[in-house]
Amino acid sequence: MTVRVQDEVAPAYRAHCPTCRKSGRQFRSYGLAEQAAGGHTDKFRHTTYVIDHYGVRVTGSTQRPEPT
């Protein structure tokens, strides 16, 4: 019988804002974390990016507010 330890290896993503020094809730999907990061960027005009379950920034995930 094999015990699956999926929870320990499943990828997880969260939006991170270095301005607020806060990370959002954890998502199983990169796309959802990216949407959350984009929402924060639109709302607070902060640059955000997505980090993975190691806390490492995902390359290319940085979102900057639109210049006014």
Ligand SMILES: [Zn+2]
């Ligand atoms: Zn912020």
